[in-house]
Amino acid sequence: MKKTIIFVGAGAIGRGYLPWVIDNHAYNFVFVDINKTLVDGLNKQGEYKTYRTKGNKLEVRSVKVKKAYSLFDFPIHQYKDASAVFVSVSPRNIISASNCLKGVRCPVILCENDPRTVAHVKNNINYDKVYFGVPDVITSNSASPDLLKKDKLAIITEEGKLFIDEDAGVIKGTINYCSKEELDKQWTAKLYLHNTPHCIAAYLGAFMGAIYVHEAMAFPQIKKIVTGAMNEMLTALKLRWNIPHPFLDWYAEKELQRFSNVLLYDPIARVGREPIRKLDLGGRLVGAAQICVSLGFIPQNILTGIAGAILFENERDADRHLNFIRKNLSVNLLLTYVLGLRKGEALDIIMKERLPKIIRQLEQLVEDSRKISIHHE
Amino acid sequence: MNNFLFESELALKALSSGVELFEERYAEGFSVHTKGDRRDIVTELDLLIEKRIRDILKPSGYRIIGEEGTKNDSIAVPSNKLVWFVDPIDGTVNLAHTVPFYSISIGLVKNSSFVSGAVALPALKEIFFTMGNLGAYRNGSILSVARAELKESLVAVSFSSDSGNMRKRETEYKVFGIINDTSRGCLRLGSASVNICYAAAGRLQSVYGVANKIWDVAGSIAVALCAGCRVYIEWEKCSTRINFVVGAPGVADTIAEIVNKNKLAHLRLVTKG
Numbered sequence: 001m002k003k004t005i006i007f008v009g010a011g012a013i014g015r016g017y018l019p020w021v022i023d024n025h026a027y028n029f030v031f032v033d034i035n036k037t038l039v040d041g042l043n044k045q046g047e048y049k050t051y052r053t054k055g056n057k058l059e060v061r062s063v064k065v066k067k068a069y070s071l072f073d074f075p076i077h078q079y080k081d082a083s084a085v086f087v088s089v090s091p092r093n094i095i096s097a098s099n100c101l102k103g104v105r106c107p108v109i110l111c112e113n114d115p116r117t118v119a120h121v122k123n124n125i126n127y128d129k130v131y132f133g134v135p136d137v138i139t140s141n142s143a144s145p146d147l148l149k150k151d152k153l154a155i156i157t158e159e160g161k162l163f164i165d166e167d168a169g170v171i172k173g174t175i176n177y178c179s180k181e182e183l184d185k186q187w188t189a190k191l192y193l194h195n196t197p198h199c200i201a202a203y204l205g206a207f208m209g210a211i212y213v214h215e216a217m218a219f220p221q222i223k224k225i226v227t228g229a230m231n232e233m234l235t236a237l238k239l240r241w242n243i244p245h246p247f248l249d250w251y252a253e254k255e256l257q258r259f260s261n262v263l264l265y266d267p268i269a270r271v272g273r274e275p276i277r278k279l280d281l282g283g284r285l286v287g288a289a290q291i292c293v294s295l296g297f298i299p300q301n302i303l304t305g306i307a308g309a310i311l312f313e314n315e316r317d318a319d320r321h322l323n324f325i326r327k328n329l330s331v332n333l334l335l336t337y338v339l340g341l342r343k344g345e346a347l348d349i350i351m352k353e354r355l356p357k358i359i360r361q362l363e364q365l366v367e368d369s370r371k372i373s374i375h376h377e
Numbered sequence: 378m379n380n381f382l383f384e385s386e387l388a389l390k391a392l393s394s395g396v397e398l399f400e401e402r403y404a405e406g407f408s409v410h411t412k413g414d415r416r417d418i419v420t421e422l423d424l425l426i427e428k429r430i431r432d433i434l435k436p437s438g439y440r441i442i443g444e445e446g447t448k449n450d451s452i453a454v455p456s457n458k459l460v461w462f463v464d465p466i467d468g469t470v471n472l473a474h475t476v477p478f479y480s481i482s483i484g485l486v487k488n489s490s491f492v493s494g495a496v497a498l499p500a501l502k503e504i505f506f507t508m509g510n511l512g513a514y515r516n517g518s519i520l521s522v523a524r525a526e527l528k529e530s531l532v533a534v535s536f537s538s539d540s541g542n543m544r545k546r547e548t549e550y551k552v553f554g555i556i557n558d559t560s561r562g563c564l565r566l567g568s569a570s571v572n573i574c575y576a577a578a579g580r581l582q583s584v585y586g587v588a589n590k591i592w593d594v595a596g597s598i599a600v601a602l603c604a605g606c607r608v609y610i611e612w613e614k615c616s617t618r619i620n621f622v623v624g625a626p627g628v629a630d631t632i633a634e635i636v637n638k639n640k641l642a643h644l645r646l647v648t649k650g
Contacts, residue, residue, distance in 0.1 A: 276517035322517065324508050328389035330397055337497075337504050338517045343400075 004082040005171070008032045008097055010042065010068065012139035012270065013088035013111050016050050016155035019063045021162045023172040027083060028066035032074045032100060034093075041153055042068035048153035051143065053263040058156070074100040082106045084171050086133070091117050092277055092318070101125050107168045109133045113195060115187060131168040134186045136161045138198070138258050140266040156264055185243050189251045192233040192291075195284040196302065201226045201259050202272035203308030207362055208369055213271055217260040221365050228301030230256060236291045236299075269316070275309040276319040281340040285309055286347070293346045303351065307358040310334070331355055381485070381492045382509035384437065384459075388483045388495035388596070389506050391433035395426045395465065395481050396497045396504075403499070409473045419445060419469060426465035426481060434461050439485065442617075444592045455612050459487045462595035468568030477501050480570040484595025489610060489647050494599025496574055505574045505600045510649070513577060513603035520577050520604035525625040527632065530582030531561045532624075535569035537588030548641050549587055555635055556585075560628075573597035576624045577604040583624025583632050587641060591619050598623060602649045609633040609644035620644060 005022055007014035010033040019029065033039050042048065042065045052059045069075075084107050089097040091114040098121045101108060108125075110117050111133040122130045137160020147154040163186045166177040178186070198213070204225060205216020216222050234252050238245055258264075272278075279286050285306050292299035313323055325338055331352060335341045341348040399422060407420045427443045434441055440456070443463035461483065466472055468479030477500035485493040494513075495506040505520070507513050513520045534556070536549055557563040564581070566572055572584035574597050586594065591612075598621065602608050607629035609622040620642035622633040633644045 279517075318519075319517070321508050321512065321514055321519070324386070325389075325514075325517065328386050329393045329504075332400075333393050333396060333504070337502055340502075340516075 002026065002028045004028045004030055004066065004079055006030045006032065006079060006082050006085040008071075008074075008085060008087040008100065009089035010035075010038055011088065012141040012155070012157070013135055013137075014086060015048070015063075015153070016139040016141070016157040017135055017137050017160065018086055018088075018111070018162070019050055020052055020061060020157060020159075021173050021175055022086075024061075024063065026172040029063060030066050030079065030082075031068040032071055033068070034071045034089075034097070036070055038153070039068045039070050045151075045153060048155070049147075049151045051147060051154065051156045053156065053158050053261060056263070058263060071097060071100055076101060076103050080105055084109060084168070086111055087121070088112060088135075090274070092274060094120060095124050098124050101127075107131060109164055109168055111135050111162075113191075129168075131165040132183060132187070133165070133168075134163040134183060134190055136163065136186060136190060136194075138194075138261070138264060138266060140264050141270050142265060142267060144263075144265045158258065158261065158264065185247075188237065188241060188243065189248065191284055192237055192288055193230065193248065193251050194255050196233050196288045196305070197226045197230045197255065198259060198271055199278050199284060200229050200302070200305030200308060202268045203275070203305060203312050204362070204365075205268050206272055206312055206314070207308055208366060210268060212264075213266045213268060214260055214262045214264060216268060219369065221369070223260075225301050225304050226259065227256060229299070229305055232292055232297075232299040232302055233288055235297070236288070236295055239295050240291055269314055272309070272312050272314070273317055274319050275312045275317070276322055276338070279306065279309050279339055286339055286341070290347055293350065298350060303354055304358050304362070306351070307355055307362060310355075311359065311362065380509040380511070381507075382511075384485050384493040385495070385507050385509050387434060387437055388461075388485065388493050389504075391430045392481060392483055392495040392497050392504065392506070394433055395430045395483075396499055398426055398429050399466075399481060399499050409469075420466065420472065422472075423465040423469065427463055430463050430465065430481075430483060434463070434483070437461070442592060444590065455486070455488045457488055459485055459492070461485055462592040464570065464590070464592040464596075467570040467593045468566075471567045476567065478566045478568045478571045480568055480574070480597075482570045482593070482596035484592075484597070484599050486591070486595050486599075489612070489645075491595060491599035491602055491608075491647070494596035494603075496570055496596045496600060498571060498574065503574070505577060505597065507599050507603045510603065513600045515574075515578050520579075520600070522577065522579055522601075522605040522625050524627045525582040527556075527560050527583075527628045529561065530625070530628045531564070531580075532556055532628075532632065533564040533566055533572040533575070533581050533584045535572055535584070535586035535589050535593075536565065537586075537618075539588055545587075545641075548639060552636060552639050552641050555639075556632060569593045570597045573601050573621075573623050577601040577606055579625070581624070583622065583628040585620075585622040585632055585636060587620050588613060588618045589621070591617050594619060594621060598647075602647070607633075608647045609636075610647050611642045611644050 005027040010031040088111040139157040143154040204222045210216040439459045441461040464482040472479040482496045575581040611620040
């Protein structure tokens with residue numbers, strides 16, 4: 001009899017990527033999500049298609065849905081024999097989402113962009129078997145208009161690798177179980193060589209009016225800044241961590257190619273979502289810049305990314321109030337109260353001095369690109 | 378229909394400017410003067426900040442009432458017109474003693490509707506504000522209060538400064554005793570505005586105050602309402618004083634009941650808007 005894998009969060013990672021690496025002949029897949037329309041769609045269709053980019057082609061897999069539940073109606077007690085739970089809901093939603101796991105008996109693997117979530121979930125559900133997972137992959141939460149016409153639940157992912165803490169036990173599939181040291185290495189590379197330049201591409205793309213990340217990367221000016229940010233982090237990681245340099249170089253190269261993947265249709269609204277979270281003091285933008293500054297150099301391209309995040313406007317984003325704050329709060333207070341910098345620390349001084357100039361440069365970038373497009377017309 | 382977004386923008390701009398001035402002058406040092414009794418003190422910072430904030434709020438056309446710049450006996454509240462209430466420093470005693478619980482507060486009120494608020498806790502690097510009627514925020518995070526019961530709650534009180542009225546004081550202490558002994562404790566932080574902001578942030582589950590000045594609490598009550606707090610108030614007749622209970626659903630209702638039952642005040646529930 002097939003055992004069950006539960007996916008809490010049926011978005012990019014849960015619905016798109018994980019069904020490629022977990023053996024779907026060995027397990028039934030149960031989905032839990034806050035989006036009722038999505039849950040109804042999964043139950044109604046009973047299956048959906050996830051596409052995987054390989055080179056310049058797409059592979060397809062039909063995923064059978066045993067059952068889908070709304071987050072607030074999920075009966076964990078009916079799944080005492082489940083083999084594992086994978087959670088991918090975004091770090092900000094982790095506490096409310098993990099409430100549905102109170103009473104769980106199997107390993108819980110968090111594929112979130114923040115290792116601190118493991119402690120938060122352990123405390124919240126009073127359960128120890130909670131582990132960190134690093135999906136080294138870019139997954140869209142949508143698909144191209146053509147594919148969506150055929151299946152409205154279709155989703156596209158890349159071919160990636162999943163790294164999980166070796167203490168989590170064994171789930172059948174193509175999963176890399178690894179030591180905590182290896183997991184740390186993978187996470188550090190992902191945070192600073194993937195997350196940092198990826199969101200910068202998204203924020204600058206949004207500024208230029210692009211919809212998808214690959215469209216953003218098609219602007220030479222954006223590609224230059226993103227590549228510059230990648231090089232800044234590459235330099236910082238080589239100086240700061242004892243991670244083999246060939247691995248870091250390979251990782252950086254791979255990521256830059258990924259961002260330009262025209263098959264992925266990765267929405268900027270997804271990659272850039274929740275800019276206040278992405279501006280977290282220890283995170284991919286401000287945290288990254290602080291590492292560079294602490295090592296003695298000013299990361300001009302990452303600072304441009306920070307400005308892009310501060311300027312990010314999306315009416316549907318959970319952090320849309322950042323605009324309201326930016327327009328009404330002084331730069332001084334924005335840096336210290338919202339970004340959490342200490343007044344007078346190096347990055348505070350640098351940002352205060354450079355932020356207005358960077359914003360003007362970004363506005364000039366938009367102006368220049370308009371002129372070019374008018375010229376072409 | 379006015380969603381008070383413009384007013385929220387103005388309040389945050391004025392607050393931002395006030396905090397900038399505070400930080401600038403605080404670093405230079407400041408003098409302290411006694412106004413009335415030993416607890417009623419004012420710093421030169423209060424006067425400067427209030428003036429700065431008034432200048433920015435002026436274009437709204439609404440009346441502005443501030444702790445330092447308005448003669449108390451000329452004020453009639455509640456008013457059926459929109460009125461800005463400004464407290465340049467709530468918790469001046471704490472400031473003078475370098476205790477970090479003090480705030481700069483701006484609130485817009487009409488009758489018993491607290492429509493807009495912006496409060497800064499400069500020593501703690503926190504700002505609390507409303508964005509129209511769309512939500513309440515602490516720094517970058519949205520505020521949302523969850524239900525709690527008194528026995529598992531940490532509470533705070535703001536006593537009246539009216540220490541001459543012994544009968545009233547006895548009732549205040551009696552109610553304080555009941556709440557302190559049936560909860561996880563009842564603190565007195567020394568700033569009603571900080572208390573209420575902490576309730577909106579879910580750190581304190583409920584707070585209450587007796588005969589506090591309206592400018593102390595107008596901004597923070599607006600924030601708390603937008604964060605989903607239950608708010609009970611009573612305006613004291615012909616004065617600028619207000620009694621209040623603010624906090625999570627459940628515990629705030631219980632405390633309001635205790636306050637009313639002991640005749641410390643006659644509180645009524647206020648709704649958002």
